[in-house]
Amino acid sequence: MTSNDDADADRILDGITVVDLTTFVTGGFATLMLANQGAEVIKVERPEVGDDNRHSGPPFVEPDPDYDGPGRTADDNGESPYFWTINYDKLSVEFNLKTDSGLEALYDLVEEADVVVENFRPGTAERLDVGYDDLREVNEDIVYCSISAFGETGPWSSRPGYDLLVQGTSGIMSVTGPEDGDPVKVGLPQTDLITGMWAAFGIVGSLFRRELTGEGDRIEIGMHDAALPWLTKQAGKAFVGEQPERMGTKDPVLAPYQAYPTADGYLNVGCGNQKLWEELCAAIDRPDLAEDDRFASNPDRVANMDELETELSAVFRERPTDEWVDLLADEHGLPVGPVYDVPTALDNEQTEARDVIREVDHPALGTVPVIEHPLNYEHADAGFDGAPPLLGEDTEAILRGLGYDDAALTRLRDEGAIPGE
Template sequence: MGTNDDAAEKILDGITVVDLTTFVTGGFATLMLANQGAEVIKVERPELGDDNRHSGPPFVEPNEEYDGPGRTADANGESPYFWTINYDKLSVEFNLKTDSGLEALYDLVEEADVVVENFRPGTAERLGIGYDDLRELNDDLVYCSISAFGETGPWSSRPGYDLLVQGTSGIMSVTGPEGGDPVKVGLPQTDLITAMWAAFGIVGSLFRRELTGDGDRIEIGMHDAALPWLTKQAGKAFVGEETTRMGTKDPVLSPYQAYPTADGYLNVGCANQKLWSELCEAIDRPDLIDDERFASNPDRVANMDELEEELSAVFRERPTEEWVDLLAEDHGLPVGPVYDVATALDNEQTEARDVIREIEHPALGTVPVIEHPLNYEHATAGFDEAPPLLGEDTEAILDGLGYDAEDIDRLREEGAIPDDE
């Protein structure tokens, strides 16, 4: 990503993050920190690693000739899903159920700025790596705990994943076709929501530490994290109105949905009066402007089904690209295509913004990377390194902590780190 300042650095240069998490919530939070320059060290279970390493298929086989440090955790190879959450990180394997593995982690934490964990409440304390344990080693530590339902309340001991929280948060109740079954959003939405709150809280705590010199603990429940995102649906519930599944329709705006075209779908977001009138003129339906059913946005919302019937009949007459050219390009109206994922990742706009790049990977040649969207005027951002192989950096990190070859051999003998392959 570009900058006008030749001396610019990344915002979090010099910050070290110890990532004790698995799967997506903590992993995406620390990915955001890595993108901004933090050194993120994943502490993984020996041999198994992060559960997300096994998320597949698909898997990609490493180059047979690679003989460097680290290895794939899954016999099938590398998971592309794992890549998308772990660019620019380092990986060490510590067995935290051994005394020497725990001591190695303690040595790492003494030099760190941030620790992130997403164990079920109480687990970190049982392992000896809770906030109080680690604060004894590093009193200005920023410590972030993530769990499904938080550490208080009747659900606090429950396990949870994105699917469960999409259900408890109400998201599934307003997602899916009208009159149909509840539908999960087609990506791990509550994992990612929680991750972004965590990264926001960590950066806020680091800023506060700069002002006060004090560390802090951040505690986040996924269920709590999802609720603020209900916005307009919450607004309806607050005044006793029912919230329902509406397909692509919107509860308070119209037209604001997807319409079928001759070869696909077109999203139309012309909900204010000016845009509505301009849309009617552009599609050669000026009669709709004077139709009392559609006179104002509240009228259009009240008569949404009738409006959908009128506009669908028009949009089915041409393919999506023709409508986009006419309405978005020629008339400047907010309409756009509905792309599949492959097309979203590979189109002229994505390419022009340099969002998808390739990064060299020691065992795979190159891997694609999705860049994060922050572009600064006086700082840089972006990923520099491929996601790590399991345990790729164990010896290098230990060496940096002052462990010599004899110490590392002792850790192997005691089961704190894996034997050489």
């Protein structure tokens, strides 16, 4: 096996090898989380094509034309920055799993691995001879995670699915957007990421169980199932016969808890209890609002949310966002904050102070930015050391680590199992 030379020896998943058969985001984010904790993640990609997420763009970034090392971009346009964000610290091999020798190479890899993750449509892994039963014959202790849109049972199990579809079936879109507008997709691939996090959680749990019992396991996750526990407040209303509605930035059980327009942008205000509400009224020089019967308690404010919005919007429009943040958050310690665009979210004093955005060396691009994961341990290390891999960058090194010599590599190339030189 190969690994990053500077990988820390005291990361929680150090020594764990993950074979990643997934494409796009769900499995990719799960294995990204594992890589952040020290696992060696090996992406098995289609020759010449790679992970579909390599082609997600524009934008694309052109590689250094003088780079002549292993691997390549999977698109003439260059590298997709979207691909970077899901594939730091991974290795890439190209195996044609529709050839006998490509499948043999995968089995050799799985024999030395701890985890396999796949997100084929149900039944596809079995048709490719890479299902759980197939790989368990190779490695009986394997932890095998299957991810699909709707799971492997039920009337929707054979349906294809993407984040957009599951945002619809999970009810998320029905409660997102303006209250008098159409259903709105959350502006990031939320159900992909939710599912990826559940998958990583399940994999780590299964690895812990294996430490206790010596037994591997199979984890089966549907994106639709994975999204439903996140409904929380909205599900609570539905459980008692109420219909959750779109509310814009408002909250169904708290007020004020929303975004308000300011002189130059928007301000989020989240008063989670009565004390904070009263302190807010004093800080904005509107003590009369705290004494108003319409806003006397949180249930009153929720019942009169529109009137409360009118009152507070008129106040907050009087000053720019930064002035309100200085006054209310910094001076009075109240839960208010700005609504940033994405570039500002990635580049501000708090993000910088926490070292969330860093750079790592990339063989064909010089350096690329990295969004670090938020787990900070006192007694262990975490974080990314390596750039996302070029397509097939590690194919030869991984195979040589498994014992393949020059003749074996030539055979694989001749049989179409791996790309030619």
